[in-house]
Amino acid sequence: MNEENMSYSTHDTLHQQTPSIGHGQAHSKIILMGEHAVVYGVPAIALPFTAASTKVIVQKNNHSVSYFESEYFTGTAAEMPDEMNNLKQVIQLTLDSFALPKEPLHYKVTSNIPVKRGMGSSAAVSVALVRAITDYYQVHLSDYQLKMIVNQAEIIAHETTSGIDTLMASSHRPVMYQKSEPPVPFDINLKAFLIVADSGIEGQTKIAVGKVRQLYEQRPSMVKDALKSIERFVKLGYQAIKQQDTNELGRLLTYNHYYLNQLGISDPKLDHIIRAAWYAGALGAKLTGGGLGGCAIALAETQTIAQTIADAMKQAGAQNTWILNLAMNEEEN
Ligand code: PMV
Numbered sequence: 001m002n003e004e005n006m007s008y009s010t011h012d013t014l015h016q017q018t019p020s021i022g023h024g025q026a027h028s029k030i031i032l033m034g035e036h037a038v039v040y041g042v043p044a045i046a047l048p049f050t051a052a053s054t055k056v057i058v059q060k061n062n063h064s065v066s067y068f069e070s071e072y073f074t075g076t077a078a079e080m081p082d083e084m085n086n087l088k089q090v091i092q093l094t095l096d097s098f099a100l101p102k103e104p105l106h107y108k109v110t111s112n113i114p115v116k117r118g119m120g121s122s123a124a125v126s127v128a129l130v131r132a133i134t135d136y137y138q139v140h141l142s143d144y145q146l147k148m149i150v151n152q153a154e155i156i157a158h159e160t161t162s163g164i165d166t167l168m169a170s171s172h173r174p175v176m177y178q179k180s181e182p183p184v185p186f187d188i189n190l191k192a193f194l195i196v197a198d199s200g201i202e203g204q205t206k207i208a209v210g211k212v213r214q215l216y217e218q219r220p221s222m223v224k225d226a227l228k229s230i231e232r233f234v235k236l237g238y239q240a241i242k243q244q245d246t247n248e249l250g251r252l253l254t255y256n257h258y259y260l261n262q263l264g265i266s267d268p269k270l271d272h273i274i275r276a277a278w279y280a281g282a283l284g285a286k287l288t289g290g291g292l293g294g295c296a297i298a299l300a301e302t303q304t305i306a307q308t309i310a311d312a313m314k315q316a317g318a319q320n321t322w323i324l325n326l327a328m329n330e331e332e333n
Helices: 003-017 082-097 121-136 143-158 164-169 205-218 220-242 246-262 268-279 303-315
Strands: 021-033 044-060 067-069 074-076 105-111 175-177 189-198 284-288 295-300 320-327
Touching: 021 121, 021 164, 021 189, 021 220, 021 246, 021 284, 021 295, 044 121, 044 164, 044 220, 044 320, 082 121, 082 143, 105 121, 121 143, 121 164, 143 164, 164 175, 189 246, 189 268, 189 303, 205 220, 220 246, 246 268, 246 284, 246 295, 268 284, 268 295, 268 303, 295 303, 303 320
Parallel strands: 067 105
Antiparallel strands: 021 044, 044 105, 044 175, 067 074, 189 295, 189 320, 284 295
């Protein structure tokens, strides 16, 4: 059998097996501590954030070309704008990696993850897309294959990526993550609440990561000192979580924010929202994710205080807020 026949018969088998619809799902994430520093090998702590998630449906398209449908863009796959190059790449890489037929498909994305807010929306859509395509063709997808494909696409979206977004889009437990090391999942069981506030300003992860890199080149000792401090805060933060010391965790969140500010990746509106959280009784507050816009997080002792803080953050300009109970356990995640 020559190669052409061989691949044709594989596709033929696939056609017989494929269900009419492929489903894929992924959720967003919140970086508790260590963003940006994680790009330089410092550990970071991240939580799965299932209140915001993405679903992708893949089915056969009865027209001659593939079609993409999402809130952001609807049209033929060939017409997808440059900002969606990462998703084009995800589709291409998935089809190539599994030697799948290049037939017209209809991709439908629904998501309630705010875009460009430091919640890892691009990685979540990519993860859901790979899962939906492989589900449609009924091929086994390993965690390793998923991460390889999505990380390559994330490099297109963000240039430099630590891989934390990709990991968290499919993780159901909080994780201590260090680049090139196996992730360490753990449980958080704190009598505390985390408020997530969307500033309404599009974050600019790619620009922010570039800005830190430039600062590193211009003032290496200052940036190295900041990275060292952040590393210490993250490690102490991890201990504080283990020891259920919410006051200490709050203090460390705030210190982490000071250093992110020094790295130049906060923003006046974000700082205003964070200050409002401090004044309303937060144990600590900081930006989360790429910065230069995006989201802020704050820690509260009780749900009532969390609500007061969320209201204060809204009054200070936040567009949307979520309250996450940190008395988590594996089942609840
Ligand atoms: O803005 P987000 O959700 O993509 O988070 C980026 C986190 C960074 O540490 C700034 C970059 C990275 O790849 O880790």
